Amino acid sequence: MAADPATLINWGLLALEPPGWGGVLLGGLLNSIKIALGGYALGLLLGTGGAFGKLYGGPVLKDLLEVYTTLVRAIPELVLILLLYYAGTDLLNQLTAAMGYGPVDISGLAAGIFVIGVVQGAYSTEVLRGAIKAVPAGQIEAARAYGMAPTQIMRRITLPAMLPHAIPGLSNLWLIATKDTALLAVVGFSELTLVTRQAAGSTKAYLLFFCAAGALYLALTLVSNIVIRIIETRARRGMVAPA
Template sequence: MATNYREMSAAELLALEPPGWGGALLDGLAISLQVAVLGYLIGILIGLGGAVLKRSGGPITRDLMGLYTTLVRAIPELVLILLAYFAMPELINQMLSGFGFERIEINGFVAGVVVIGFVQGAYATEVLRGAMGAVPVGHIEAAQSFGMHPLRIFARITVPEMLPSALPGLSNLWLIATKDTALLAVVGFTELTLAARQAAGATKQYFLFLLAAGALYLIITLLSGWIFRLIENRVNRGAHHV
């Protein structure tokens, strides 16, 4: 028997149990956050490496990193997602076939994580490069004079001292990552936006479900802002005590 959604109230339509669609929206939100977190962490790792190479690498390395950051920031994320989902698997499979290996499948989750990490890495490179420039050179030189290993200097001095300058930019990048997950709907990956569209299409309650999706994104934004403010206050308090 078909469900008559027109006779259901907004609370019933948003209920967590079927025939309500609230559970589907929360499942989509959970998947969106998984993609965003993984992509964001990968982006920070790329950004750290890219920032170090841009500041300390040779001319060729700096030029390559500059090309990477320029291209990624110039190409829309949607185009990159389509490339990762459709073009990249075909290219990889052609190479694998040439070596006698089996074809692989790249799903929307993997494509999303790869693209968000790749894009976040370009922006994080610039954010972290600028933050590293705020670390007093004298602190680095003092550590070197004591014979500290470069990796130890980076972990014990550079990273803690650059955090106050880097956190505002990293906070913005996290919010961008959460919103970029909505672009995965174009390749049929069921994250929050596509879940809301599916619910809206089934019930014809477009305003209700798109508004609900927007409200969930807003909640994530507010919670993220609060968490990053706590982190910034703690980091800044620690920096003032140094």
């Protein structure tokens, strides 16, 4: 085969219509974004609960949450994803069997969102816990002195006041979530990395497709960065600019 780089690149392979694989790659990117969004949202929910539980919960809850965050932060995501993927689908199937239904077909999307969400939950627990601790205690005490209920304090004082402290960490977690979706390729979910490998494998244009996928991931990161900067300036309005 010729070693001339100009002939090695066949741009037609990236065309959007079926002879090219561009449409397939974009579909994979869409799947990746869906999982990242879903997993991130689930992680935020778990993280908010986890952070409040770790700070204000009872001793047993605090310890259990500590075990959760310790395990997730010490074990590779790849291993966690495999464990959660099999354990989650197994548990769900046993549950439906116990309730009298047959085994259900779990969509890859739901399973992917679940595993990414559980992993992100532990990360955002830690980020949000730090942000909540940065809220001056006097503000929370004042709210309590006004006679607000704990949920009211959370909704009116703690959550809005911690947001500027949490946003830089949370935006990093979003970037991590988008990159973690690539790991789902190992369990066979057709997100961007896996479809790229399939496209590359069937056309033998490995370098072209992997570079194209890299450009898509990079574009996702850069666009995210712009959005994050807008959100950050909005959340920090009225605050002294950081030195």
